[in-house]
Amino acid sequence: xxxxxPSPARDRLVETATRLFNEGGYHATGIDRILADAGVxxxxxxxxxxxxxxxxxxxxxxxxxxxxxxxREWVTRSGAASSRDRLLSVFDAQAVxxxxxxxxxGLPFRGCVFVRASGxxxxxxxxxxxxxxxxxxxxxxxxxxLASDLAVPDPQDLAEQLGYLIEGATVAALTRxxxxxxxxxxxxxxxxxxxxxxxxx
Amino acid sequence: xxxxxPSPARDRLVETATRLFNEGGYHATGIDRILADAGVxxxxxxxxxxxxxxxxxxxxxxxxxxxxxxxREWVTRSGAASSRDRLLSVFDAQAVxxxxxxxxxGLPFRGCVFVRASGxxxxxxxxxxxxxxxxxxxxxxxxxxLASDLAVPDPQDLAEQLGYLIEGATVAALTRxxxxxxxxxxxxxxxxxxxxxxxxx
DNA sequence: TTATATAGACAGACCGGTCTATCTAGACAA
DNA sequence: TTGTCTAGATAGACCGGTCTGTCTATATAA
Numbered sequence: 001x002x003x004x005x006p007s008p009a010r011d012r013l014v015e016t017a018t019r020l021f022n023e024g025g026y027h028a029t030g031i032d033r034i035l036a037d038a039g040v041x042x043x044x045x046x047x048x049x050x051x052x053x054x055x056x057x058x059x060x061x062x063x064x065x066x067x068x069x070x071x072r073e074w075v076t077r078s079g080a081a082s083s084r085d086r087l088l089s090v091f092d093a094q095a096v097x098x099x100x101x102x103x104x105x106g107l108p109f110r111g112c113v114f115v116r117a118s119g120x121x122x123x124x125x126x127x128x129x130x131x132x133x134x135x136x137x138x139x140x141x142x143x144x145x146l147a148s149d150l151a152v153p154d155p156q157d158l159a160e161q162l163g164y165l166i167e168g169a170t171v172a173a174l175t176r177x178x179x180x181x182x183x184x185x186x187x188x189x190x191x192x193x194x195x196x197x198x199x200x201x
Numbered sequence: 202x203x204x205x206x207p208s209p210a211r212d213r214l215v216e217t218a219t220r221l222f223n224e225g226g227y228h229a230t231g232i233d234r235i236l237a238d239a240g241v242x243x244x245x246x247x248x249x250x251x252x253x254x255x256x257x258x259x260x261x262x263x264x265x266x267x268x269x270x271x272x273r274e275w276v277t278r279s280g281a282a283s284s285r286d287r288l289l290s291v292f293d294a295q296a297v298x299x300x301x302x303x304x305x306x307g308l309p310f311r312g313c314v315f316v317r318a319s320g321x322x323x324x325x326x327x328x329x330x331x332x333x334x335x336x337x338x339x340x341x342x343x344x345x346x347l348a349s350d351l352a353v354p355d356p357q358d359l360a361e362q363l364g365y366l367i368e369g370a371t372v373a374a375l376t377r378x379x380x381x382x383x384x385x386x387x388x389x390x391x392x393x394x395x396x397x398x399x400x401x402x
Numbered sequence: 403t404t405a406t407a408t409a410g411a412c413a414g415a416c417c418g419g420t421c422t423a424t425c426t427a428g429a430c431a432a
Numbered sequence: 433t434t435g436t437c438t439a440g441a442t443a444g445a446c447c448g449g450t451c452t453g454t455c456t457a458t459a460t461a462a
Contacts, residue, residue: 009441025321027228030417041442042419052418110323118376119317120226129376136376160373161389164382167372168365175319175330175337181365188362191396192389210407231451242408243453253452 010048012038018059022107026056026120026128056117057131063113064135068142070105075146083149084193087162090143091186094166098173098182111174115167139163152196162189211249213239219260223308227257227321227329257318258332264314265336269343271306276347284350285394288363291344292387295367299374299383312375316368340364353397363390 016038020029031052035042049055071093078089097104110116114132121128144159152158165188169181178184217239221230232253236243250256272294279290298305311317315333322329345360353359366389370382379385 007440023323025228025323027226028321031419032416042444043421044441046419047440111320115316115372115376116320116323119312119320120229122224122226122311122317122375124378133377136373157385160379160382160385161366164369164373164386164389165362165365167369168367169369171316171368171372172337172361172365174323175316176334177325178361181361184358184361185365188365188389188393191393195392195396232453233450243410244455245407247453248406 007048009038009040009044013040013045013048013055014058014062016040017055018063018113019107021056021059022110022113025116031055053126053128056128060114060117060128060131060135063107064138067105067135068138071139071142074103083146084190087143087146087150087193088186088189090146090162090166091169091182091189094169094185095179095182098170098179109173112167112170115171139166150193150196152193154196158192158196161192165189165192210239210241210245214241214246214249214256215259215263217241218256219264219314220308222257222260223311223314226317232256254327254329257329261315261318261329261332261336264308265339268306269339272340272343275304284347285391288344288347288351288394289387289390291347291363291367292370292383292390295370295386296380296383299371299380310374313368313371316372340367351394351397353394355397359393359397362393366390366393 013034017029017034020034020037023029031042031045034055035045045055049058071090074093074096075086075089078086078092080086080089095101098109100109107113114135117132118129118136121132123129124133140159140163143162144156147155147159147162150158165185166182169178169185172178172181214235218230218235221235221238224230232243232246235256236246246256250259272291275294275297276287276290279287279293281287281290296302299310301310308314315336318333319330319337322333324330341360341364344363345357348356348360348363351359366386367383370379370386373379373382
């Protein structure tokens with residue numbers, strides 16, 4: 001339904017919305033503010049998206065793609081040779097993200113945009129909630145992909161477990177300002193990985 | 202500043218607000234709706250609380266106390282004899298909560314109210330954010346208390362780690378509907394506990 | 403009398419969304 | 433080169449509602 005034609009105004013809109021939603025949340029950020037910051041007319045928004053909710057869905061979709069691309073790039077550049085170390089490098093990426101490092105995924109850290117989205121739109125019927133869920137699942141799938149070569153009985157299960165650690169560390173960083181949470185979680189991750197596979201030589 | 206005198210109207214207000222915030226979020230739930238549901242006049246709200254934000258803070262405070270009391274009670278009733286098993290029983294409590302079991306902590310599961318609060322009020326300056334942080338820290342402290350007897354090098358650190366697992370499992374249950382996440386996290390928790398202490402005889 | 407409650411009007415800002423009217427840039431044809 | 437048509441952008445008025453918060457006036461009960 002939504003027009004998918006690319007256009008500079010549309011891009012500016014989505015990028016500005018991404019930034020403002022990250023800073024202030026979804027309900028608290030009005031479209032007037034987004035339009036003013038993006039320098040875009042209201043009709044341009046509604047010619048590109050049926051509603052604010054659809055804009056949010058698009059923001060989540062793009063952000064998810066960008067974040068996962070950044071994460072893959074990070075793992076590759078880490079030069080980790082083993083599946084174990086590639087999985088652990090994810091936690092280093094997370095630490096950079098939490099600490100707003102210059103090599104981070106591009107937004108000042110305000111917690112996970114998907115968690116916040118599913119929190120603000122808690123009903124599972126909401127398209128926003130579903131978009132958040134899809135992006136979260138995609139990260140788990142990425143972890144499962146990294147874990148697939150591991151000599152553990154159930155890589156899928158391990159990926160889910162590591163996902164909990166990552167998620168929890170991000171929440172701790174947001175709510176309690178625990179910017180060391182990723183490093184801490186990394187230690188747990190190593191234990192969980194090694195518990196299911198022969199100890200590295 | 203806030204009047205702390207108990208009154209039936211005030212209690213009804215806080216309880217109704219707790220329920221509605223849990224269902225729909227903080228920004229999305231207007232005070233008129235709360236007042237109508239509670240059967241309370243608007244001036245009663247503003248005689249008891251300077252603002253909606255202060256009402257939210259009080260909701261979080263009470264909910265935190267109630268939740269932790271429920272959790273302590275659960276652990277006690279589990280009859281677990283060891284620190285290890287008491288810690289693991291927390292994950293059973295969590296599973297009941299996620300699955301809206303009758304013995305749960307009293308609200309239909311919509312994710313953690315504190316995580317959602319710090320997500321909707323992401324600035325660390327916000328009193329709401331700080332209230333959420335305090336309650337989250339109190340849960341970690343409770344875990345640390347349960348872990349204090351454990352023969353591990355750093356019970357405090359272990360509590361933090363288990364906290365990540367719990368947090369991540371709750372997020373997974375909310376965003377992806379993973380209502381089995383607590384049982385899964387429990388397995389990881391056992392590994393982490395045992396990795397830091399002599400295996401039980 | 404004093405404190406607490408009620409109902410409900412009211413203010414002023416802001417919400418998402420619609421609408422009209424105008425401008426500009428590019429494609430195309432003469 | 434010039435004129436025309438079209439798509440997409442602009443500004444901004446406007447709509448009905450909802451938002452938080454204030455106010456007055458009244459009732460009730462210790």
